Amino acid sequence: MTTLLSHALSLSAVSSVSSSGIRRTSTSHQLYEQLRERIIALELPPALQLSRNELAEAYGVSQTPVRDALQMLEKEGLVIVYPQSRTEVTRIDLRHARETQFLRMSLELEVVRALTVEERHPAVDQVVRLVQLQDTALNVDEDLERFALLDRQFHRLMFEAAGVPDLWALIQSRSGHIDRLRKLNLMDPGKAATILTAHREIVGHLKARDLSSAHEAVRRHLSGTLAKVEEIQRAHPEFF
Structure with missing residues (x-):
């Protein structure tokens, strides 16, 4: 052992x-x-x-x-x-990961709804800045660790801006399995760039106050890792 x-x-x-x-x-x-x-x-x-x-x-x-x-x-x-x-x-528990994903998806869609209500929510500019910092971390510094940290900050900021920071804390308190799965997925070539593109899309829809498109972008973004779970398992069987 x-x-x-x-x-x-x-x-x-x-x-x-x-x-x-x-x-x-x-x-x-x-x-x-x-x-x-x-x-x-x-x-x-x-x-x-x-x-x-x-x-x-x-x-x-x-x-x-x-x-x-x-x-x-x-x-x-x-x-x-x-x-x-x-x-x-422990090994990664996929049932637990899926339950946490369900919880996060439900809450984040409501957060996006809250952020599109105001004419120009003051937090949108902060979210834009985080995306710019992610771009630098990925394409200039080539620092995936910082990129991942900024990824979490991006989503946390949206929850804080919507006035529900405790709900982000709730998600984080049970996200250990899904976060390990995301970490494995982040190792795949092109995954970080896909995340950055998704964040840009979400921000663009928030700025335009386009709730339908923002919801679609969030669903697509948050579903990406679990959609590739079989591929991740084949590549990293020792984690399951």
Whole structure:
């Protein structure tokens, strides 16, 4: 079985990621967020064993926040804890991914509706700027990590502009499986460019207050990854 120490991200690498340590306020939640981000980024792949001792040493904390963080990850379905045995990163759960996608699609369509009501919603200019930054990240800097971060910010900003930021937080709280699937899909040549084009289309329709076209663009954009799930599975069977 793969272990944390035998994985390419060795204990020393883990330490370098968090060399500044974790702030003592809400330690458990901060550790949960850091581990969750690394699982979603595929740095911690399915079947990888996570040792409480190693994590506590790497992050400079006691085993109590490690235990609590792993319990939070287990609640989200990103790890499975075997009592008195081991903790493993789970494989991607496609049923869970589809349910989260259904939730997000339903909410984001309503967000777009809210943003087309005003003559010129002030957030539209901010969304335009994010698309420009994505263009730079992809076509100038060739930085896919930053591109992906801006992707999340693009959608989060729309929820915030519509006055429902807690709904974006709700989606994110259960998006671990679909986000890993998107990460695998982002590796495919041309996928990032497709995302950028979709964002430009959505922004254009928002500026024109064309709700029907905006809805169609959102549906097409958010459905792209699940439409290719069989292809992704064939290319990366170890994640399923």
